[in-house]
Amino acid sequence: MGDSLIRLNDVHLTLDGAAGPVKILNGIDLDIGAGETVAILGPSGSGKSTLLSVIGGLEGVSAGRFTFMDRDMTDLDEDDLAMFRRDHVSIVFQSFHLLPTMTALENVAAPMELAGKANPFARAEKELAAVGLSERVGHYPSQLSGGEQQRVALARALAMDPDLILADEPTGNLDGDTGGRIVDLMFAANRDRGATLLLVTHDEKLAGMCQRIVRLKDGEIDAEEITDVGRAA
Ligand code: ADP
Ligand code: MG
Numbered sequence: 001m002g003d004s005l006i007r008l009n010d011v012h013l014t015l016d017g018a019a020g021p022v023k024i025l026n027g028i029d030l031d032i033g034a035g036e037t038v039a040i041l042g043p044s045g046s047g048k049s050t051l052l053s054v055i056g057g058l059e060g061v062s063a064g065r066f067t068f069m070d071r072d073m074t075d076l077d078e079d080d081l082a083m084f085r086r087d088h089v090s091i092v093f094q095s096f097h098l099l100p101t102m103t104a105l106e107n108v109a110a111p112m113e114l115a116g117k118a119n120p121f122a123r124a125e126k127e128l129a130a131v132g133l134s135e136r137v138g139h140y141p142s143q144l145s146g147g148e149q150q151r152v153a154l155a156r157a158l159a160m161d162p163d164l165i166l167a168d169e170p171t172g173n174l175d176g177d178t179g180g181r182i183v184d185l186m187f188a189a190n191r192d193r194g195a196t197l198l199l200v201t202h203d204e205k206l207a208g209m210c211q212r213i214v215r216l217k218d219g220e221i222d223a224e225e226i227t228d229v230g231r232a233a
Helices: 048-055 078-088 104-114 120-130 146-159 176-193 228-232
Strands: 004-017 020-033 037-041 063-068 089-092 164-168 196-200 212-217 220-226
Touching (some): 004 196, 020 048, 048 164, 048 196, 120 146, 176 196
Parallel strands (some): 037 196, 037 212
Antiparallel strands (some): 212 220
8 A cells, every 4th residue: 555645534524405414424534545446335325425525526524634645625615626636536427427419539538628638639549549449439429338438438537647536336337247347447547557446336346356345334434344455465
């Protein structure tokens, strides 16, 4: 395990529900090292997606401390959080969130263009080739299978050279073989580019491919374990 990348100290999150305030995260303590692979498991409604949103800078915290690369994230405003996401984090969702009016190539190039990166289209072509989609660069999302769309989403995520990849049930809408390919590509990004990988899953087998498993229950960490992979690392 490398230097600490993410540190949560006693993080609480309360949101306003229809029937009053709802406690969603109830005192999370979590430390994730740079380059680590971590799975978050837990029943539906236990706060997995919310925790990912906090770590991805999409959602603030009500109490406690969240630091990223030793930088306090708790007081950042919307603009600073947007910059933080752009520079450090890529999120892969279960539904792929591709823009329907853009080709695969444009979908991958767009965030790089917005971030002012050099040669976004050449880079997008490379990233699409790396996920095996050289032949599909001009296709629109509606012309691609679910697995292909998820590979475009992954290429788009990796093109930004993230320090952290967050994946929320990334294989949930895919069949086994197709999902397995996505998983392989995410772990390759961890291995080859040193990206830290934090993924939410229902799949114990997938969780077992990570170095560490964090089990959530009712917005709290119920258990943490180092896997065989983690012990071998
Ligand atoms: P999981 O991903 O583990 O299924 P979530 O993080 O999506 O769980 O949700 C945790 C709990 O927080 C659930 O009970 C959910 O209904 C509630 N919740 C999520 N988002 C909101 C919100 N914006 N307002 C109120 N309650 C929410
Ligand atoms: Mg969820």
